Amino acid sequence: MERCTCSSSSQITHIIILMCVFVVMSATLVHGQGTRVGFYATTCPRAESIVSSTVATHFRSNTAIAPALLRMHFHDCFVRGCDASVLIDGSNTEKTAPPNLGLRGYEVIDDAKTQLEAACPGIVSCADILALAARESVVLTGGRSWLVPTGRRDGRVSLASETTDLPGFRESIDSQKQKFSAKGLNTQDLVVLVGGHTIGTTACQFFSYRLYNFNGTASSDPSINASFLPQLQALCPQNGDGTKRVAFDTGSENRFDASFFANLRNGRGILESDQKLWTDASTRAVVQRFLGITGLAAFNVEFGRSMVKMSNTGVKTGTDGEIRKICSAINS
Known part of the structure; x- marks a missing residue:
């Protein structure tokens, strides 16, 4: 927050003090991006x-x-x-x-x-x-x-x-960090938000290259657990259907939990960019926070916090932008 310096001298008038308070409040509003909880409480309660x-x-x-x-x-x-x-x-x-x-x-x-x-x-x-x-x-x-x-x-x-x-499925950790940082998000936010992959699926075409001829080595990505590799190869055969869907979080794709991070630790990450969260020391330290008995509680708390940060990224408020009548088209 911007700091307002107001002298304590008895000569400072009430008006100047009010001006200082206004500046501080304005700075708070700007830094909060102008959004607030309960914005529609009176205009659209439901x-x-x-x-x-x-x-x-x-x-x-x-x-x-x-x-x-x-x-x-x-x-x-x-x-x-x-x-x-x-x-x-x-x-x-x-x-x-x-x-x-x-x-x-x-x-x-x-x-x-x-x-x-x-x-x-x-x-x-x-x-x-x-x-x-x-x-x-x-x-x-x-x-x-x-x-x-x-x-x-x-x-x-x-x-x-x-x-x-947007971060890509082959993106390095350094590149991911740069893209998140550009949105005001730090390394912890990166790990937490990618943890959203605890639910959902991806297509074979986005990771099957890791299974057969990774980087021209005629072998698989060494970061994949050897016992997990045959399972992935059965799901995504070489030259098979690239659109076939596979769970990000094997065994728990429909449940928002912390098992995604345990899978990374065990070499069972599906996307290369996800697995790198464990192989890179700087992000592994964050992943480790979400392992074990207390991991799920910590992840749930941090996910909400990071989502609020992300959802305030570059928002338009006040008179900026518009309220679309139809979401798929700008107002005429």
């Missing part, structure tokens, strides 16, 4: 419950919607901040970029938006719906809830060319 019930309804029909919505929020925040730009349709928008082609769950956001527009027209942003839906996805899979600051507004620009800000 906003959060509508999003919650909508996600729950879709989850009952398809549990895979939970990791999909969590991933979508992450992908939104890492490009232009958390402004729902990932939801916009059109040529050369973020949706059309390779890292986002596998995103799913748009219909859930659209469903929630339709209900919110009926209840509170023009009040609740698509960016806030996405942030709330991500929280509900964690809760529905057994994770701990957290308070979601709201008050975001929606962006009006979406460019496929800017998705290079």
